[in-house]
Amino acid sequence: MLNRGRYQGDGIGLVDDKGRVAIPSALRATLAANAPKADGKTGGTIIIGAHQKNRCLVAYDSGYLDILAERLDRREAENTSADGEYDYNIKRRAAAGEAVPFDGSGRFIMPAFPRFYAGIGEHAFFYGVLDYIEIWDPQTLIATEDMPVVVKEMARFYMQSKGIAL
Template identity: 25%
Template sequence: MSDVILYSGNAFSVADGKGRFVLPLEMRKLVTQASGGQNRLCLSIHMDNGCATGFGLSHKQFLFDEVEKLERQAYEAGRDFNADLERENRLGTIEDVNFDDAGRFFLHPDIKDEAGITDAIFFYGVGRYFQVWKPEALVESPDRPALIRNKVRRWIDARAEGAAR
């Protein structure tokens, strides 16, 4: 079996009175494993989707290694490649945050603002990382699977009626 950490599944979290969100248990276990046993969560902004991303420290190393691979391939092919800019794009926006044993963490304010997140988030595991969405933004994203958009829409509706937190 590979050492690659793969995130799947999904869950909602509503900020507590202190503004903390809760990382879902299965994702929390994988983040801790990917971070060498530490409760360290890396958060960034997805360059294309309008959501945040989350992962453990091992994925940060993967992103760095991937840039080195792309740089090597460009060199071998005689193509220009701006590795510094690529590292800025992939690594420069990452914020490392701690989470407690219950999974509570503060979403970095810059990432929160960029993703439009207020008091609720939707975690969406998509492989080497998970996405962190403002629920309303995911529903309005036509590229997301209908099954997921409909699930989130139902949660938003239930929350508006007072049935979901």
């Protein structure tokens, strides 16, 4: 998987009443390259799940699923005690993902539970974190204490460009 593109970029998407939203173009290009459709047409599949720590979503291509599983298997092997004890909630949190199709314009329907979990309403802030994409409710992101100031300011910037002050 050394040829995988890295997710860099950010942007805001308007979420309609059915949960449809478009992935920002910089991130969409990487996603399409990492997860091309078998028939060669534009679009593909994106996996959406809850972040393991924060009240946001993670989104990634199916190739990252193998990398994630390998990391979790290695973590389990390294952290299983001599009596076989391991915190299986680590894998349970990471396994919460749903594959959904996206079209050539990057539009996809955000699954209902993950959207509810992250508190995403009319706007979704997308942020590339190299291996995956984080999707945030902008207000939740700004209220999250351990987020870098620059990321919070990105969300404020995009919302301000939509005429919404946070």
